Amino acid sequence: MDHPVADPLTVDAARKRLALGKDDRLADYLPHWKEVEMRLAGMAAEAKDPGAKASYEKDLAELREVLRIAAEQPERSSGKGKLFLVWTLIVGLIAGAGFFGYQEWERSGIGARKNVVNLRETEDRFEEALEKRRWDEAENIAALMKAEGVSEEKVAASLSLVKNGRIEERGQQIAFLISNAESALDAGQLSEAEGFCASVEKLQPDHPKIPEIRSVIDESKIQVRSILMVRAIEQAIEDEDWEVAENQLDLLVKANPTHPRVSEIRKHLAGAEEQMLERREQATALIVQARELDKGTYSAEALNLVEEAMRLDPSPANRALYQRMSSYGKVLKVPSDHSTITEALKAAKENDRVFVAKGTYQESLIIPTGVELVGEGRGDTIIECPARIGAVISVQSGSGNIRVSSLTLRHTGLVNDSERFPILSVNGGRLEIDDLIVTRASGHGIAVINGGSAQIHSSKVSDCGWDGISVTGELSRAVLTKVTSENNLHHGVDFWEGASGQVTECLFSKNGRSGLLATSPTELVKVERTRSENNREVGFFFSEAIAVKLTDCDAHGNLLGGMFFERETKAIQLLENRVSKNGEAGIVFERGVEILNDTGNSVNGNKGKQIWKDAVFPARAEEDTVSPPPPPPPIGGQDQDQEPEKAPKESN
Numbered sequence: 001m002d003h004p005v006a007d008p009l010t011v012d013a014a015r016k017r018l019a020l021g022k023d024d025r026l027a028d029y030l031p032h033w034k035e036v037e038m039r040l041a042g043m044a045a046e047a048k049d050p051g052a053k054a055s056y057e058k059d060l061a062e063l064r065e066v067l068r069i070a071a072e073q074p075e076r077s078s079g080k081g082k083l084f085l086v087w088t089l090i091v092g093l094i095a096g097a098g099f100f101g102y103q104e105w106e107r108s109g110i111g112a113r114k115n116v117v118n119l120r121e122t123e124d125r126f127e128e129a130l131e132k133r134r135w136d137e138a139e140n141i142a143a144l145m146k147a148e149g150v151s152e153e154k155v156a157a158s159l160s161l162v163k164n165g166r167i168e169e170r171g172q173q174i175a176f177l178i179s180n181a182e183s184a185l186d187a188g189q190l191s192e193a194e195g196f197c198a199s200v201e202k203l204q205p206d207h208p209k210i211p212e213i214r215s216v217i218d219e220s221k222i223q224v225r226s227i228l229m230v231r232a233i234e235q236a237i238e239d240e241d242w243e244v245a246e247n248q249l250d251l252l253v254k255a256n257p258t259h260p261r262v263s264e265i266r267k268h269l270a271g272a273e274e275q276m277l278e279r280r281e282q283a284t285a286l287i288v289q290a291r292e293l294d295k296g297t298y299s300a301e302a303l304n305l306v307e308e309a310m311r312l313d314p315s316p317a318n319r320a321l322y323q324r325m326s327s328y329g330k331v332l333k334v335p336s337d338h339s340t341i342t343e344a345l346k347a348a349k350e351n352d353r354v355f356v357a358k359g360t361y362q363e364s365l366i367i368p369t370g371v372e373l374v375g376e377g378r379g380d381t382i383i384e385c386p387a388r389i390g391a392v393i394s395v396q397s398g399s400g401n402i403r404v405s406s407l408t409l410r411h412t413g414l415v416n417d418s419e420r421f422p423i424l425s426v427n428g429g430r431l432e433i434d435d436l437i438v439t440r441a442s443g444h445g446i447a448v449i450n451g452g453s454a455q456i457h458s459s460k461v462s463d464c465g466w467d468g469i470s471v472t473g474e475l476s477r478a479v480l481t482k483v484t485s486e487n488n489l490h491h492g493v494d495f496w497e498g499a500s501g502q503v504t505e506c507l508f509s510k511n512g513r514s515g516l517l518a519t520s521p522t523e524l525v526k527v528e529r530t531r532s533e534n535n536r537e538v539g540f541f542f543s544e545a546i547a548v549k550l551t552d553c554d555a556h557g558n559l560l561g562g563m564f565f566e567r568e569t570k571a572i573q574l575l576e577n578r579v580s581k582n583g584e585a586g587i588v589f590e591r592g593v594e595i596l597n598d599t600g601n602s603v604n605g606n607k608g609k610q611i612w613k614d615a616v617f618p619a620r621a622e623e624d625t626v627s628p629p630p631p632p633p634p635i636g637g638q639d640q641d642q643e644p645e646k647a648p649k650e651s652n
Contacts, residue, residue, distance in 0.1 A: 397428030474498030
């Protein structure tokens, strides 16, 4: 809204706006106006809406300018004969400042803050008390004037001034509210504009400006609702949800029958639905042909038909059929089709399956992208290689959609120095593991490194020279479900140097160090329905973790303690866990950790403290804080009889 440029404000005009008379002293009234100024400044500072902030700052600037100009006139003392006028102006000023401050506080929401009176709740009582005070003091001064010999006519005239001052004050209040309603409307703050209109209606129900403002508010609401409904219709058309599109169109017509896009949308709906039906008929015919070709084995012709059907009709049924048929691949059998697993993997293409019959195979394997390696049974199909050679299975950087299942993987021989390989290495690739036994590794059983990712299901890792499962480095991640990790020389599972993961329904038992350890994970580590027992250190150990959530877990019989949280671990949530019969302590929170939720836990029968908060630990030696990183897998493309690259020397 454009406002005309006002003439420069004079001293007399400024004093008049402050309701100061000729002989009134600004200093007597300045504390009241300073309070109003402070309130306006606070509302301007806390306003989040740009329009409201600008309005507050404008009012504040105007008030400060008026006070500055009014202060330029030399102060003069008032005479006794002006007692009635002084009283009238003081009451008017208090009423105006009080209402001004009240309206600004109500509009900004500051009145709802703690230890500040909520004037919204006391407005009626405030007005009533102010009015009573005005007339009581006026009558007292009128009596004083009569006692001093002032004529009845002058007394009556003075009382009339009070009444007229009230009317003028109410007019100023209404003008202030109307201005703010228009400003809020210009800023698109419809609810605030309505609030100002309601305040005006309390003071003057028949104000001629209110219907005009409310009409603009109603029209703006219709426009906003219309925009939202048009967007909903467009989204429904994109999703081919015709029922939702039709319902939203009906609502649009009811709310805004003259909307310019109604006829266009109706026409588009009819055409789009007709085209959709035609595409579905074509897709159905293609699916029929593809099913006739589906023999449960890979068929490029059948897949092409389903792909075309999905382009015409990407329905869930068609997508599911494509996923099933695209999963078909050749089955390469070992040893009937290929004498070794290595030969079969070299011949395999994406989506192929290498099936390994019962027996023991002496090989070190690199799995190519998109290939599934499946044994006849995890207790019957065994793949092993000497510990000094390298990993039994390696997944290299950039590879994915690899699945290994129903196998036993193990090292032969023993390497008891710093050059140790894991049995299964996920080096930057992605791997799904299901129904495996991983055992007797010289190094880690399973190592996930360099941003690798592993989904490990229903598997067992045991008797490894370092950790059972080690996940190391930022972006490295492992999700464990129904996994057992036991009798490993170090930890059952650990997350190091920014690695993270999720653990569900797992068991960590009889490990030489902790059952589960996570240090410096960069994401939430979530553990559910998992048991960690009889480990030589701690059941669950977290250090410098960004967030931890343990739900329905058991920590039992661990030598040093059940659950430890140290080094400013944040956002700890412990829900419905059981911690029992651990040595030293049950649950330990080092000073500086952050506990978000600690409810429903049962902690009892532990040797020392059950729950120890604000614990202070001595600094640990470096060898107690660092687990040796997993060595790299063999260089890609090496034949089995070639000597692989040695792991970097890392001291244990």
